[in-house]
Amino acid sequence: MRLLPTLLLATALLAGCATDAQGGDTDPDQVDAVEVPELGACRVLTPDDVARASNATRTVPCSERHTAQTYAVGELPTDLRDAAYDDEALGSFAYETCSTKFQELLGADESLVMRTVVSWAWFRPSEEAWDDGARWYRCDVVGGGEQSEEYVALPETTEGLLMGRPKDRWMVCASGPSVDAGEKVPCSQPHDWRAVTTIKVGDQDDEYPGDRVVEVTTRDFCSDSVGAWLGYPVEYDFGFTWFHEAEWQAGNRRSVCWARTPD
Incomplete structure (x- = not known):
């Protein structure tokens, strides 16, 4: 049998589809932003938001209900600065970078993170910001996976979520x-x-x-x-x-x- 597990949610984003919108409840200050996003920011994201290449959904306090939290941000490496907006090499970089930091965040090895209900998604700048020279990436942990119709709420922090014996809810x-x-x-x-x-x-x-x-x-x-x-x-x-x-x-x-x- 073959299906995509929850953790490979982000591989569906390699082509950078749905680049004409940046998710629901957008923040005007984040739309077409050139600056690197805020590390640790929390949002209420939906599967539809995650299906987009770029996201500008408003942040919320992490003490309030949220379904996503940014755990890694940065500038793309030099060899990708001249890449096309939908270059598959961007997705390969994101997979390696976000998945490695995802394991570190949750306190788990590669095998364990493939068996959790939480997953990760990555975002790049909007096409307009890309044309203006923005070359950042953003990795978010989200409370669900590729087959989720809706996401579950995350704890205030997901750091160490899978350390020790993980709870069945995760x-x-x-x-x-x-x-x-x-x-x-x-x-x-x-x-x-x-x-x-x-x-x-x-x-x-x-x-x-x-x-x-x-x-x-x-x-x-x-x-x-x-x-x-x-x-x-x-x-x-x-x-x-x-x-x-x-x-x-x-x-x-x-x-x-x-x-x-x-x-």
């Missing part, structure tokens, strides 16, 4: 007959499947091995891994999430293993 499960067809929900809600392990299917410098190799490698590993996680029962059901070349080129090298379990 881990991803699925409710439905299969992982592919199921609705992704926090594990604190009723569910049928839980994301329990991941597998690294290649090194960063490897060429994409092809769909069939990734799928079979993932399936075989997950069969053994989920069995071990469940304590080697005689019979058990498992699922797996794997990815195609577009996600590979963006930087992802992991697949996710799911166990059928109501707890």
Whole structure:
């Protein structure tokens, strides 16, 4: 089975779609801003806001309800300053930069962040600001993922959110007959499947091995891994999430293993 997990939300933004608007409840001072955005700022973002290349939604105090918080900002590297606004290289840079800082923020490794309901999104300047020379990036942690219809509220700070034993409200499960067809929900809600392990299917410098190799490698590993996680029962059901070349080129090298379990 194949689907995009919550954490790869941002890879859908590589092409920079919907650049003609900057989200809901926009702040005029942020629209077409050339300056680097404020680090630590909180906002009430929606999936529609996150689907846009640039965002100028008003900030709110982090002590109030919010669904997103900016955890990394900066100037794009010199070799990208002459890139086109929708250059795929921008997305690759954002994936590497935002995903690394995302792990540091949450206090988790790559495997754990692929199994959480929170994800990250990145934004660039508006096209007008880009034409005026703006070359910044902004990484936001958001309370949901690619399949979320709405986002959950985040705590006042997400720093260290997954350290130790993470609470089920922040881990991803699925409710439905299969992982592919199921609705992704926090594990604190009723569910049928839980994301329990991941597998690294290649090194960063490897060429994409092809769909069939990734799928079979993932399936075989997950069969053994989920069995071990469940304590080697005689019979058990498992699922797996794997990815195609577009996600590979963006930087992802992991697949996710799911166990059928109501707890």
